[in-house]
Amino acid sequence: MILPETASADVAVLPSKQIDHPPAKKVYRIAGEKHLPPFSYINHEGRFTGFSVELFRRISEEEGVEFRFYPMNLYEAENALKEGKIDAIMGMKYSAKQSEHFQFSEPYFTMADALVVSKYASIKSVTDLRGKTIVMQEEPVSFDLLLNMRRVEFQLALNSRDAFNFLLMERADAFLTNKWTAQFYLEQRGEQGNYRVFEHIGVPSDFSAAVRPGNTELLSLINNSLIQMQEDGSYKALYTQWLGLHPEGRLKEMRNWIIFLLIMISCAVVVLIFIYLWNKRLKREVDKRTAALAQANHQLEIQRRAIAEAHAFKTQIIHHLYYGILTFNESLQLTSLNERAKAMLGLEEKETVKTEEVLGQPHIARIIRNYDSFQEDEGEKQLFSEEVETEVNGKKRFILYRLIPLYEEQGRKNGCLLTMADRSEARVLEEKLATQEKMRALGQLIAGVAHEIRNPLTSMKTFIDLLPRKYEDSEFRQELLKHVPEALKRMNTIVESLLDYARPKHPQKQKLEAAAFIRSVTAIIEPTIKKNHVHLELEVEPEWEMICDPGQLKQVILNLLLNALDAMETSADKRLTIKAEKQGETGLIKIIDSGIGMNTEKISHIFEPFYTTKPHGVGLGLTLCYQWIKENNGDMQVEAEKGKGTTFIITLPAAKKEGE
Structure with missing residues (x-):
């Protein structure tokens, strides 16, 4: 057997030149x-x-x-x-x-x-x-x-x-x-x-x-x-x-534990003595607590009176509110109303108002009937609101009614709240503001038309003034034939766009399958997209339909896509995304580009007539698009940030499925 040898203990080695050698270790x-x-x-x-x-x-x-x-x-x-x-x-x-x-x-x-x-x-x-x-x-x-x-x-x-x-x-x-x-x-x-x-x-x-x-x-x-x-x-x-730990150390540790236990037992004895003394004191404390309870009862009585006063104070506030407030229980029986509600209903002379007198008002009876339409299992706040034109004491008034359901702590419906707000003065102010806004828009429109038509007219007037002197000049005639028709064409385009804006066509609405329609529109502009090296992404939710005029919607989408291509002309990353999805009773179409974007100032004017950021634009394209979407009972919004692209959001009614 050959024994494997491991490293042994260190052995000192003397220098080779030393003559005397120590005796070798055994x-x-x-x-x-x-x-x-x-x-x-x-x-x-x-x-x-x-x-x-x-x-x-x-x-x-x-x-x-x-x-x-x-x-x-x-x-x-x-x-x-x-x-x-x-x-x-x-x-x-x-x-x-x-x-x-x-x-x-x-x-x-x-x-x-x-x-x-x-x-x-x-x-x-x-x-x-x-x-x-x-x-x-x-x-x-x-x-x-x-x-x-x-x-x-x-x-x-x-x-x-x-x-x-x-x-x-x-x-x-x-x-x-x-x-x-x-x-x-x-x-x-x-x-x-x-x-x-x-x-x-x-x-x-x-x-x-x-x-x-x-x-x-x-x-x-x-x-x-x-x-x-x-x-x-x-x-x-x-x-x-x-x-x-060595056994001796364990014995020492055990002794320490024994000492610790003795200390704990001593502490327990002290605690027991303390508890005994505390129990003796507890009896004396009971008497003190009894006196304290009597004092607490006195304080509760004071608080009860304070609550009653606060309730009376709140009642005065409710009765003197500008809004009329009525409450009904689950059986639609009148439970309370304030003084303002009495005045608005013409019942201010009555001390006690009955349910029949309130429900005898034609508008209130019709609005209260909406109480049964509220669903108890819906977690979100429910509200029925309607503004009614009526006559009170021989005067024409506009009353805004709001019907709000009331719930118990467990979530069970137990009545409703009806508020009435007199909006007659507000309606007058709104009409004045609307008239002012129309006049402002008309002035802006006139100024825009004058500005857009003045430029080609100025060009034509210049050529007409020079015509008697330079008619024989062939170069002048060539310039005349080049610029005057262009000016006339631009004026004609402005007039036609203005006519389309002033006299909109009635939309021919029909059901359109969103996915197929958007793909047909993108197919028209796809060569231009590829030519400009733009990456197009379609994220269209399948199997939903929208209601609109296909010709107007096609023109709107094409106009927005062309604007997006112009905005991405100088962008390094050219991405164009079209998203379409259904949200409840409406459908959304989003056109997202990675172009230069817009600041807040430009966004506020984007749909105004004759407002444009293009060198040769008329400024009526987005205005007409916005008007067409509105005519189709839709809406158009824009979200943008300077240098980070633009998103146009088109909202249109969604077609209901059979049985809805």
């Missing part, structure tokens, strides 16, 4: 288990280490000898020691049977066997091992312990690492080892949460070094060193480093 060959962490094992760096290894390294340093370590399995170490290939085995359990073949040193550790089982297994104690399979390293002491148990199957492994792998592969129900080795492997594999460790299985065994019979020199060296290390505290430090 070398001993020490074997140890290579898979018994944390006592002796080969770590991830390939170094043979552990508590036993470091203990014997310390012995070699103290005694001035050299220990050469040979990691191997236990049965290999026993055979090597019997054959004289090694001098000692460190970390071997003492047994009477083994003492017939080897001599053992004084124990430097005491350990008992532990059992590792899955936490999901039904093993709660050693008696539950019957009929189970136990995997273990071949070791006489532990093996003799389990031989006394009936109906237990054994599976032997070469070392503790292989035995632990058998347990992980579920080839065994339990793994017999010591608790330190078990904890090491469980932490290394991250399996602490899946396995339990039962400690103190069997009788504790001495952990010693074994030598060949008659090797008293090495045995004495080990024993003396162990005694010395116990005395100077180096053994205790090594124990704490590798195995945790």
Whole structure:
């Protein structure tokens, strides 16, 4: 057998020129288990280490000898020691049977066997091992312990690492080892949460070094060193480093816990005494609390009066509001109304108003009937609003009625609130403002027409003034024939657009399938889109229809697409997106470009006549588009940001499906 040798203790090497050589250290060959962490094992760096290894390294340093370590399995170490290939085995359990073949040193550790089982297994104690399979390293002491148990199957492994792998592969129900080795492997594999460790299985065994019979020199060296290390505290430090708190430290910790428990008991006694004294004081406090309750009742009475005064104050406010307020219960019986409501209904002279007198008003009776249309399961706030023209005390009045349902805390409908607002003065002001707005728009329109027509007229007047003097000039005649027809054509375009704006055509509405219609419109302009290297995206919701004039809508979409292409002329990223989707009873068509965008000032004027940002534009294109959409009961909005593109949003009525 060729023994693998690990790195031995450091040996000082003298320079080659030195003549005197120190006497060579005596070398001993020490074997140890290579898979018994944390006592002796080969770590991830390939170094043979552990508590036993470091203990014997310390012995070699103290005694001035050299220990050469040979990691191997236990049965290999026993055979090597019997054959004289090694001098000692460190970390071997003492047994009477083994003492017939080897001599053992004084124990430097005491350990008992532990059992590792899955936490999901039904093993709660050693008696539950019957009929189970136990995997273990071949070791006489532990093996003799389990031989006394009936109906237990054994599976032997070469070392503790292989035995632990058998347990992980579920080839065994339990793994017999010591608790330190078990904890090491469980932490290394991250399996602490899946396995339990039962400690103190069997009788504790001495952990010693074994030598060949008659090797008293090495045995004495080990024993003396162990005694010395116990005395100077180096053994205790090594124990704490590798195995945790030393037993003496545990005793000290236990004493601390006992002291802590005594302190806690003392505190509990003090608390009990305090509680007893407190109970005596509690009786005296009851009388004080009784007096305090009487005082609290007095304060509650004061608060009740304050609440009553606040209620009266709120009632005065409600009665003097500008709006008329009426409330009805679930049976539509009048429960309250304020003074303003009486005045608006012409009932201010009556002290008590009955439900029949209120519902006798034709408009109120018709509006109250909408109460049954409110759905109780709708979470959003519901409201019915209508403005009615009526005559009160011989005067024409405009009354805005609002019917609002009232709900209990549990969400059940239990009545309604009717408010009345006199909007007669507001309507007069609105009519005045509308007239002013029309005059302003007319003035702006006239100014725009004058501005647009003045430019070609100026050009024509210039040519007419020069005609008598330069008629014979051929170049002049060519310029005349070039610019005058263009000016006339521009004037004709302005007049025709203005006529279309002033005398709109009645739309021929019909149902249009949104997806097919938008694809047909984009097919017309697709060559221009490809020519300008624009990426077109269509996001159209299928299977919904809209109601509008197809010719007008086609003209609107084409106009917006051409405007989008002009806006993206200088953009690096040219993207044009058309989105169409249905939202309730309406449908939305969004045309989104990645062009230069607009600021807030331009957006506010975008639909005004003769307002344009193009060098040769008339300024009526978007105005006509807006008017056409309005004629089709729709709406058009624009969202834009300077440098980030523009979005036009067209809203049109959506066709209802059959049965709706």
